[in-house]
Amino acid sequence: MGRYRMEDFEVDVSEDLGPLLFVKLRKTHLLLKDAWFCNHITVWVFQQSMEEKEVVFPCYRWVQGDGIICLPEATAWMMRNEVQGLFQKHGEEELEERRTLYRWATWKEGLPLSVAAASEKDLPLDVRFHEGKKIDFEGTLAAGMMDIALKRLYTLLSSWNSLEDFDQIFWGSKSALAKRVRQSWKEDDFFGYQFLNGVNPTLLRRSTSLPTRLVIPPELEGLQAQLERKLQEGCLFEADFSLLDGIQANVIQGERQHLAAPLVMLKMEPDGKLLPMAIQLQPPCSGSPDPPLFLPSDPSLTWLLAKAWVRNSDFQLHELQAHLLKTHLVAEVFAVATMRCLPGMHPIFKLLIPHLRYTLEINTRARTKLISDGGIFDQVVNTGGGGHLDVLRKATACLTYRSLCPPDDLADRGLLGIPSALYAHDALRLWDIISRYVQGTVHLYYSEDEVVQSDPEVQAWCQEITEIGLCGAQERGFPVSFQSRAELCHFVTMCIFTCTAQHSGINQGQLDWYAWVPNAPCTMRKPPPTTKDVTLEMVMATLPNVHQACLQMTIAWHLGRFQPDMVPLGHHKEEYFSGPGYKAVLKRFQEDLNTLEREIVARNEGLDLPYYYLQPSRIENSITI
Ligand SMILES: CC/C=C\C/C=C\C[C@@H](/C=C/C=C\C/C=C\C/C=C\CCC(=O)O)OO
Ligand SMILES: [Fe+2]
Numbered sequence: 001m002g003r004y005r006m007e008d009f010e011v012d013v014s015e016d017l018g019p020l021l022f023v024k025l026r027k028t029h030l031l032l033k034d035a036w037f038c039n040h041i042t043v044w045v046f047q048q049s050m051e052e053k054e055v056v057f058p059c060y061r062w063v064q065g066d067g068i069i070c071l072p073e074a075t076a077w078m079m080r081n082e083v084q085g086l087f088q089k090h091g092e093e094e095l096e097e098r099r100t101l102y103r104w105a106t107w108k109e110g111l112p113l114s115v116a117a118a119s120e121k122d123l124p125l126d127v128r129f130h131e132g133k134k135i136d137f138e139g140t141l142a143a144g145m146m147d148i149a150l151k152r153l154y155t156l157l158s159s160w161n162s163l164e165d166f167d168q169i170f171w172g173s174k175s176a177l178a179k180r181v182r183q184s185w186k187e188d189d190f191f192g193y194q195f196l197n198g199v200n201p202t203l204l205r206r207s208t209s210l211p212t213r214l215v216i217p218p219e220l221e222g223l224q225a226q227l228e229r230k231l232q233e234g235c236l237f238e239a240d241f242s243l244l245d246g247i248q249a250n251v252i253q254g255e256r257q258h259l260a261a262p263l264v265m266l267k268m269e270p271d272g273k274l275l276p277m278a279i280q281l282q283p284p285c286s287g288s289p290d291p292p293l294f295l296p297s298d299p300s301l302t303w304l305l306a307k308a309w310v311r312n313s314d315f316q317l318h319e320l321q322a323h324l325l326k327t328h329l330v331a332e333v334f335a336v337a338t339m340r341c342l343p344g345m346h347p348i349f350k351l352l353i354p355h356l357r358y359t360l361e362i363n364t365r366a367r368t369k370l371i372s373d374g375g376i377f378d379q380v381v382n383t384g385g386g387g388h389l390d391v392l393r394k395a396t397a398c399l400t401y402r403s404l405c406p407p408d409d410l411a412d413r414g415l416l417g418i419p420s421a422l423y424a425h426d427a428l429r430l431w432d433i434i435s436r437y438v439q440g441t442v443h444l445y446y447s448e449d450e451v452v453q454s455d456p457e458v459q460a461w462c463q464e465i466t467e468i469g470l471c472g473a474q475e476r477g478f479p480v481s482f483q484s485r486a487e488l489c490h491f492v493t494m495c496i497f498t499c500t501a502q503h504s505g506i507n508q509g510q511l512d513w514y515a516w517v518p519n520a521p522c523t524m525r526k527p528p529p530t531t532k533d534v535t536l537e538m539v540m541a542t543l544p545n546v547h548q549a550c551l552q553m554t555i556a557w558h559l560g561r562f563q564p565d566m567v568p569l570g571h572h573k574e575e576y577f578s579g580p581g582y583k584a585v586l587k588r589f590q591e592d593l594n595t596l597e598r599e600i601v602a603r604n605e606g607l608d609l610p611y612y613y614l615q616p617s618r619i620e621n622s623i624t625i
Contacts, residue, residue, distance in 0.1 A: 020045065021076070021083055022090070023057045026068045035064035035125065040575065041071060056578045058344070060353075062125045074578035076345040077445065091343035091457070102339040104468060107367055110393035112329045113469050115336050120364045127335075127360045133624070136564050137365075144554035147172065151550045161540050166517055169550055177512035180609070185519040188296055191307050192266050192274035195239050197611045199509030199520070200318035201423035202326070202403075204266075204274075206414025207236040213263055213283045215290045223278060223295070227265060230277070235268040237414075241313040243321070243394050245283055250378065250385035252523065252548070257382035259316075260309045260528045272420030279306045281528040292530060302534040308543065309528050312521040315514070316383045318506070321395040324366065326404065327503040329392075331356065331623050332363045333469030334495050341461035347445040348458055348492060350576035351438070355499040357567070358624035376555055380548040382523035399470070401477035404502075405494050406431045423505060426600060426614035430501040433592040435493045437570070440585035441577075442489050449484040458482065462491065500569045504619040511560030515553055517544055522552040559625055562618075569593060569619040 023041050038059040045053045057071035076087045101124045105116035117123050129137065151169045159165055170182060184190040195204040210231065216224045230236035245261035260281045266274050279294040294306035335356040342349035370376045371392075377384035383391055402408035406427040410416050415424045446452050453459075459481050466478040474480050482488040514520045526542040544552065567573075570589050577583075593616040604610035612618055 019083075020055045020073055021079075021086060022070050022072055024068055024070050025059070025063055027063045027066075029066040033065075035062045037062050038069070056575070058350075058574070058576045058578075060574045060576070064125065072345045074576070077347055080345070087345060091345060094343045095340065098339050102336050104336060108389050108392070110471075111389070111396055112325070112333050112471065113336070114329070114332055114363065114367070115360050117360070117364050119368050120361045123360055123364060127339075127358075129358060129361050130565070133358065133563075133565050137625075140561070141558055144558050148547075148550045148554050152547060155546050160546055162536065163518060163539070165540075166549065169546065169553065170516065174515055175512050177609075178515040181513055181519050182516040185516060186304055186307075188275050189273045191310075192276055193609065194311075194314070194513065195237070195264075195266065196274055196418075196420060196424075197422045197609070199506065199513040200314050200322050201421075201505070202322045202409075203239045203241075203314070203317060204237055204413065204415065205239075206234070207231055207238045207265075208414070211238060211240065211263060211265075213240075213242070214265065214278075214280060215284050216293065217290065220293060220295075223293070226267075226277065230267045237266045237268060237274060239264040239266070239310070239314075241310070241317060242283060243391065243398075244313055244316060244383075247383060247387040247390055248385070249387060250382050250523070252378075252380065252384070255525060257523050257525060258527045258542075259382055259387070259524070260313055262310045262313050264310055268418070268420075272418070274420070276307070279310060281306060281309050292532070294529075294532075298532050299534065301536060301539060302529065302532045305529055305534050305539050305542065308518060308521060308539070309524065311519055312382065312524050315520045315522060316381070316388075316391060317395075319381075320383065320388055320391045323503075323506045324371070325392055325395050325399065327498055327506055328359070328363050328366065328623055330399075330404065330470075331359050331495075331499045331503070333465055334499070335359050337461055337464040337469050341464050342457055344576075346457055347441065347577075348461065348488075351441050351492065352495060353576065354567075354572035354574055355496050355622045357572075357622040359499070359622055362624055370555075376551065380522050380544065380551045384523075396471070399473065399476060401473070401479070401494070404498055405490070406497070422603075422611035423614065426596075426611065427497075427501065427505065429596050429599075430614055430616070430619075431493065431497055433589065433596060434496050434501070435489065436592065437585060437589035438493045438496065439485075439489045440588065441582060442485055442492070444581045444585070446485050446488070452482050452485055452488050458488065499622050500619050501614055503623045505613045507623075507625065508560055508613045508618065510556040514556035514560070517549040517552055520552075523548055563620060563625055566624075567621040568617050569621050570616070572621050 020043055023043065025038060025041065027036055038061065040059050041057040043055045043057070045055060047053065056074045058074050059069065059071055061069065063069055070090065072087055072090055080087045080091070103116040104113040107114045115123070120128065155168050158168055195201065210227055227236060241260070241262045243261070244259055247259055249259045250257045261283055263280045263283070265277045267277055268274055276296060280291050281294065282291045284290055294303060296303055298306070334352065338349060338352055338356060368375075371388055377388045381388065402412060406424070410424050410428065415421050418424065446455075462482055463480050466473045466480050470478060479487060479491060482491065521543050523544050524542050525545070526538065529538070570586070570593050597616045600612065600615045604612060
């Protein structure tokens, strides 16, 4: 049997076998420890009426050793209460085995639970990177490390005392937007734009009152009046990084790094531009002088350094809260609960499994290489050294169900109906398209709410995610059961949106917005300014050094680049479902995605800064990087 080979076997059976329920597949174990990957088994049955009938047995698993794999027929779940409970019994046995293979583990207290695996080598073969993905991932990482060595050599004798010196390491293939960032990063409207459509569009919210932490000194009464006027007009916005307050900063090569917890006030202009009005780098602290407010009218280097501190803070919350926690780690909880609670014949398993591909491995690699002791965060990030785990704990403690559902999240943040909020617009469109796909599929199997209420497997799945995987998240709005098809569809839509659109919207931008390091410094080597007297020496002494900057560029490129074996949203090849019903729902899903693709391409043609992270053709079908 070779790769992607189809083999036809003809077997004449004299007696009538009745409806085919299972097929058993056995691979004899020869000398080599080999494994076959079986997509599916299709049996063509020729009946007396000379009609032929196709009976499909989905597999999409590795067959290794001497094992026998027993595959239920694709529509088995519909007959789960018939055929003497054979399918029920098969499902129970399957889950018993899966619960030994996929176990929960507490990697760090206060974080969502993860899969029990010390390294990717401990993961079951069925969830491992296929050969091509593994070679690409490890090969490009090695190439990236070589790149760093070359850049270090190249800059060994050169200066590092002006912002232009970052150009010395800004070579190699760069996206058009990354080059634009290098050109425009100092501009206020470019700074404001990133809160709407940059790599982290999850923090900005419309102000409903002046933040209590915003202390305005009497000499700035003009600013107070401006802020109040913008508030009344409904065009005052804020980005509050208070989650970083009190986080211990890293020590890198004996040098204490520094952190801030900024608040940015911004105004939405009639043309849709978002402009910063004031930056407070630290919250007020009793017994200390009020923190200074930095303004666009300050000396240019002072204002630039204040903005750089905001960009560094956004790097932390983007990578830890928006990216790692609210996509990767949440998706891992879905994956482990799905493997432990839903048998392969279950319609929600069939619907979700394509969107969980490779996630357990990429997350395990992140735990061993990125946020581990001595990992990338410890090496070059100012929340590294343990602070990053406290940020993850604080973010987990305030992770709500609504914040993972764009219709709720964007409403709560006051971001509906803003023409220049392109992430918001595209996220809502994708939510609706995915929601229709989920409803269309769920309604094929759940004819009414009572069928959902009486499905013990899907109820156990929901409970395992909320109570176990997300550590008692019912207090933050996550469901512990489904009382209706609508509740089930909303939750499954959130799962698929998180594993596809949201991760793409959060991950891809690293390539564009993190390549020019001053726009998103991974660390800050000096304390935040407390006066307006800022020099270029202070700025350069604060921003990352050559090594830190090179490593940031390499990792941002490695994680943000297009994956060569990428499967676009809705275009997985596995056919877990059979029958015309699902095929029609999937066809409509793909048509809706194509319509949105054309809409976004047409819209982007008219934009100075096109927003493409939620273009369906660029959305990966699962979290694989
Ligand atoms: C700077 C990126 C910070 C956070 C990323 C957020 C989410 C996780 C990420 C997945 C990472 C997965 C694996 C780790 C990747 C690279 C390892 C880096 C260096 C290893 C060098 C070495 O071999 O020592 O989502 O994309
Ligand atoms: Fe990622």
